[in-house]
Amino acid sequence: MAIRSNTASSTPARKSLARKIWQTAAAVKTGVVLLILVVIFAAAGTIILQRPMTEPDDMQRAYSPQALHFLDATGLTDVFHAWWFLGLMVLVSLCIIAASIERFPNAWRFYSRPYKYPDANFRRALHPQKSLAIADEESGLVAAERAFHAMGLKPERVVREDHFSIFTERHRVSEMAVYIVHASLLLIFFGWIVDGVFGWRGTLNLNEGQTSNLVELRDGGTRAMPFSLRCDAAGQENYKDGTPKKWWSKLVVVEGGQDVVKKEIVVNDPLIHNGVRFYQSSYGPNGKVDKLVIAATPNPAVKTANAPAAIPGSAAIKDIAFTVGDTVDLDADTTLQFAEFIPDYAVRDGQVYKKSNELSSPAAHLIETSKASGKSFDVWFPPLEEVADNSKAPWLLDPKDLKMGHFTGLQVSHEPGQWCVWSGVVLLGVGLAFVFYVVHMRFWAVPVRDERTGLYSLWIGGTANRNRDAFEQKFDRLIETIEKELKPISPITESERIATVGTR
Amino acid sequence: MSQVNMSQVKEIPVTQVKTEQEKPAASGATLIVGVGLAIAFLLFMAFLNVVKSGNVLNEANLLFAALIFYAGAGALYLGFGVTGTESYVKFASLATWGGLLANTGAVAHRWYEAGHPPFASVYEMLLSFVWTLAVLTLIAEKKYGVKVIGTVTMPVAIVGVVLMQLLRTEVHPLVPALQSTWLHVHVTLAMLAYAACALSFALAMMFLIQDQMETSTFLAVTSASTVAIYASIVLTRFERWGGLSLIAWDPERKAEIFISKGVRLFVTVPDLGWLMLLTLLVVAAPLVLYGMSFWKKDGSFLGIANRAVFISILLQTITLLAFLARAREGSYPSLDVDGLYATSLTASPFILSALVGGIFISLLYLLLLWRRLDLERLMPNADALDRITYKTICIAFPLLTLMIAAGAYWANQTWGSYWNWDPKETWAAITWLVYAGYLHMRITRGWRGRRAAYFAILGFGVVMFTFFGVTYLLPGLHAYA
Numbered sequence: 001m002a003i004r005s006n007t008a009s010s011t012p013a014r015k016s017l018a019r020k021i022w023q024t025a026a027a028v029k030t031g032v033v034l035l036i037l038v039v040i041f042a043a044a045g046t047i048i049l050q051r052p053m054t055e056p057d058d059m060q061r062a063y064s065p066q067a068l069h070f071l072d073a074t075g076l077t078d079v080f081h082a083w084w085f086l087g088l089m090v091l092v093s094l095c096i097i098a099a100s101i102e103r104f105p106n107a108w109r110f111y112s113r114p115y116k117y118p119d120a121n122f123r124r125a126l127h128p129q130k131s132l133a134i135a136d137e138e139s140g141l142v143a144a145e146r147a148f149h150a151m152g153l154k155p156e157r158v159v160r161e162d163h164f165s166i167f168t169e170r171h172r173v174s175e176m177a178v179y180i181v182h183a184s185l186l187l188i189f190f191g192w193i194v195d196g197v198f199g200w201r202g203t204l205n206l207n208e209g210q211t212s213n214l215v216e217l218r219d220g221g222t223r224a225m226p227f228s229l230r231c232d233a234a235g236q237e238n239y240k241d242g243t244p245k246k247w248w249s250k251l252v253v254v255e256g257g258q259d260v261v262k263k264e265i266v267v268n269d270p271l272i273h274n275g276v277r278f279y280q281s282s283y284g285p286n287g288k289v290d291k292l293v294i295a296a297t298p299n300p301a302v303k304t305a306n307a308p309a310a311i312p313g314s315a316a317i318k319d320i321a322f323t324v325g326d327t328v329d330l331d332a333d334t335t336l337q338f339a340e341f342i343p344d345y346a347v348r349d350g351q352v353y354k355k356s357n358e359l360s361s362p363a364a365h366l367i368e369t370s371k372a373s374g375k376s377f378d379v380w381f382p383p384l385e386e387v388a389d390n391s392k393a394p395w396l397l398d399p400k401d402l403k404m405g406h407f408t409g410l411q412v413s414h415e416p417g418q419w420c421v422w423s424g425v426v427l428l429g430v431g432l433a434f435v436f437y438v439v440h441m442r443f444w445a446v447p448v449r450d451e452r453t454g455l456y457s458l459w460i461g462g463t464a465n466r467n468r469d470a471f472e473q474k475f476d477r478l479i480e481t482i483e484k485e486l487k488p489i490s491p492i493t494e495s496e497r498i499a500t501v502g503t504r
Numbered sequence: 505m506s507q508v509n510m511s512q513v514k515e516i517p518v519t520q521v522k523t524e525q526e527k528p529a530a531s532g533a534t535l536i537v538g539v540g541l542a543i544a545f546l547l548f549m550a551f552l553n554v555v556k557s558g559n560v561l562n563e564a565n566l567l568f569a570a571l572i573f574y575a576g577a578g579a580l581y582l583g584f585g586v587t588g589t590e591s592y593v594k595f596a597s598l599a600t601w602g603g604l605l606a607n608t609g610a611v612a613h614r615w616y617e618a619g620h621p622p623f624a625s626v627y628e629m630l631l632s633f634v635w636t637l638a639v640l641t642l643i644a645e646k647k648y649g650v651k652v653i654g655t656v657t658m659p660v661a662i663v664g665v666v667l668m669q670l671l672r673t674e675v676h677p678l679v680p681a682l683q684s685t686w687l688h689v690h691v692t693l694a695m696l697a698y699a700a701c702a703l704s705f706a707l708a709m710m711f712l713i714q715d716q717m718e719t720s721t722f723l724a725v726t727s728a729s730t731v732a733i734y735a736s737i738v739l740t741r742f743e744r745w746g747g748l749s750l751i752a753w754d755p756e757r758k759a760e761i762f763i764s765k766g767v768r769l770f771v772t773v774p775d776l777g778w779l780m781l782l783t784l785l786v787v788a789a790p791l792v793l794y795g796m797s798f799w800k801k802d803g804s805f806l807g808i809a810n811r812a813v814f815i816s817i818l819l820q821t822i823t824l825l826a827f828l829a830r831a832r833e834g835s836y837p838s839l840d841v842d843g844l845y846a847t848s849l850t851a852s853p854f855i856l857s858a859l860v861g862g863i864f865i866s867l868l869y870l871l872l873l874w875r876r877l878d879l880e881r882l883m884p885n886a887d888a889l890d891r892i893t894y895k896t897i898c899i900a901f902p903l904l905t906l907m908i909a910a911g912a913y914w915a916n917q918t919w920g921s922y923w924n925w926d927p928k929e930t931w932a933a934i935t936w937l938v939y940a941g942y943l944h945m946r947i948t949r950g951w952r953g954r955r956a957a958y959f960a961i962l963g964f965g966v967v968m969f970t971f972f973g974v975t976y977l978l979p980g981l982h983a984y985a
Binding site: 032038042048080192269271277279402411412415421425428429436 | 919931939
């Protein structure tokens with residue numbers, strides 16, 4: 001460190017600062033601290049109630065105003081979309097990049113320039129290793145080569161000054177696996193950040209027959225899509241016990257007044273158009289009347305008193321189907337208007353109120369109006385004695401059927417970065433498979449001549465970067481094979497062999 | 505049927521405690537005969553019940569049989585602890601096989617009846633989890649020679665089966681969001697990963713034993729766990745005048761009773777609160793004594809602490825029995841609403857499993873205290889355990905990764921986003937990060953031994969929270985399980 005700053009020509013202090021920052025960023029400790037921070041804040045995000053999933057009322061009930069103010073100000077009520085959480089993830093990415101760059105050159109050297117000839121020091125320290133007595137260099141090398149071939153390895157003769165040795169290896173790529181894993185994590189982060197910046201999510205609720213291009217975004221805004229979506233039909237299928245089994249919607253993409261794409265979507269099978277995906281997420285009554293069917297008959301009590309119903313041909317029973325806001329002619333003089341529909345009504349002081357939007361006790365308000373006199377009569381279903389007397393209207397009405405309208409709830413999302421995420425996931429799987437299950441193993445075989453006795457022995461050593469127990473068994477089998485290969489060539493007695501094996 | 509459920513719930517702790525209270529000098533044959541007879545008797549009783557109902561091979565019966573076998577295995581493992589007779593371990597292993605067989609039958613039956621693999625609810629996932637755990641236990645035993653691993657995993661399996669008896673068992677048709685192949689992929693991976701994590705936890709505990717960790721440290725840890733259990737019960741459920749508040753249960757609808765949206769009705773069971781408080785004080789005694797021996801450097805406190813553990817087990821058993829007797833059925837007043845309301849064990853599965861778990865934790869300590877040398881003899885050495893723990897995590901981690909990826913892919917198809925920061929997702933990511941931390945520390949920093957073992961234990965704690973804690977404590981999209 002000191003030598004380096006002396007040789008550096010310009011501003012050593014600044015350089016060492018930059019170097020310090022770099023080393024801090026690349027340190028495992030920094031990474032661990034950052035990950036602990038991510039864990040703490042992510043955990044906080046699951047324990048503190050989060051907007052906008054929680055209704056504002058519930059938030060106020062759960063926390064005191066001061067606490068809520070503090071949580072809102074720090075972004076703790078929406079941790080996963082807070083700028084500092086994103087910042088933390090960026091820091092983690094930078095840390096991974098720095099750590100990889102810092103360690104990569106060494107690993108690359110190891111990968112690109114394999115260590116083929118083990119020197120004496122390496123040979124002394126390596127475990128496992130074994131020395132076998134051989135007659136001469138060539139016979140030992142050939143036996144080792146045969147044994148390696150039998151293991152499915154490709155031995156390579158390494159020339160060193162005046163003699164040969166053998167090197168062989170398998171799955172060198174395993175040394176690079178950890179970089180594949182880190183690169184894949186970066187890809188996932190990158191895709192996720194792209195989605196956070198350029199992507200959007202929202203909901204689109206369409207009534208049957210409705211067309212719209214406005215998506216309600218999760219932050220409360222709306223977004224106009226360059227094309228519209230029409231729902232032709234939607235429905236639900238149930239299991240026998242009444243729980244929903246399937247929701248479906250027939251969707252049509254309308255672009256420039258033309259039907260471009262048609263698809264029936266169900267849950268787990270979205271419609272994708274121009275990178276925007278539409279998911280079936282819910283289905284239900286929209287609280288609106290699709291069709292009210294009523295039978296109308298002239299009121300005999302009113303007919304005697306008033307002229308209109310006496311018009312010929314009008315005395316027949318009429319079946320009328322209409323919806324809220326529609327007006328139909330009952331006869332030449334009388335019109336019938338479907339004025340109002342209340343999903344959950346209550347009557348107080350002769351007035352009808354809406355209690356809630358739930359379809360629990362519906363009421364329909366119809367108005368019969370005479371064109372000539374301008375006189376109108378209110379008709380209510382169910383009959384509400386306090387509010388109006390249905391029997392005084394010129395036509396008696398009898399409700400036959402009420403069909404409620406339904407909406408289909410669609411999740412809409414645009415995630416331009418998701419392909420990055422998925423390729424990252426695939427790469428991550430591959431990388432982890434290499435990290436954990438692909439072992440880089442290396443073997444060396446070196447004929448050694450003992451200076452003292454002049455006898456030759458074959459030094460065999462091996463190493464693996466993981467799963468050493470299994471490797472040692474493999475090594476023992478290799479030695480057995482080599483011994484077998486040596487036997488016909490070297491007629492050495494058992495006692496001599498033991499003597500030479502002992503020497504290194 | 506509920507009669508059967510209740511009797512078996514009571515049975516496990518009773519048999520366990522009985523074996524524990526037998527004098528260490530008891531001859532080996534007595535226990536084997538005893539446990540064998542108990543298993544035979546329970547199976548016979550169950551059979552009588554079954555014959556009455558006319559359906560022999562249904563899921564509840566198979567599960568009951570599995571419970572009996574697992575409990576027998578657990579009793580034998582603990583019996584081995586008390587007497588040191590090695591043949592018990594062999595029989596315990598046999599009982600585990602029997603339990604696995606019945607468990608497999610239950611899984612198959614469920615699968616057949618529901619028409620989908622049993623992964624759609626907490627109950628079904630527990631079923632698969634216990635099955636995987638039993639398989640892995642046998643693998644660890646046969647392949648790696650960790651013969652006594654069942655001492656740790658069998659209690660977990662028993663608590664799992666007890667929980668299953670309490671959770672709803674009706675086959676529910678899949679709601680639309682769950683109808684996807686990815687669901688099966690996701691959950692299979694989750695179960696495999698979690699079972700591997702459970703195994704790594706058991707191995708890490710064994711490593712700590714082999715690594716000559718002081719028996720008194722285990723005393724501190726086990727009593728701290730039981731104190732935590734009773735403290736959390738007392739703090740959250742203790743009511744005025746010594747009552748214990750429990751969630752009210754509507755036996756006809758088989759559901760919890762709600763006062764308004766999201767607000768459950770609680771009933772107060774009189775006197776149970778005092779009992780819980782008393783038990784809390786008694787289980788705290790060993791911890792306090794440990795503290796005193798630690799500060800005053802006086803070993804004589806530990807001897808008293810060990811006796812206090814023994815007494816605390818007796819009191820814990822009494823508390824459990826009282827809880828079973830009173831919370832099983834009966835109507836109690838509520839503080840919020842007038843009138844009497846029923847409650848049921850089904851409404852309080854976590855209190856029950858916490859009570860059973862507390863007894864197991866204390867029993868495991870006694871096992872260690874009395875039979876440490878025998879345990880050590882039957883386990884591989886510390887180095888080997890350390891390596892097997894690491895290998896197990898090397899299996900668990902890729903499985904966790906794939907599980908999260910499959911879940912994300914499924915979420916992308918269903919909710920239109922691969923990552924929603926839903927609590928379950930977030931905690932799965934946290935689990936992943938913890939194990940990633942373990943691997944980094946081990947590979948780049950060379951963490952071995954104790955520190956690595958603590959990390960593995962922490963990891964399993966996070967897994968348990970993700971599995972149970974998130975489902976029951978934190979609300980979210982992941983409501984099915």
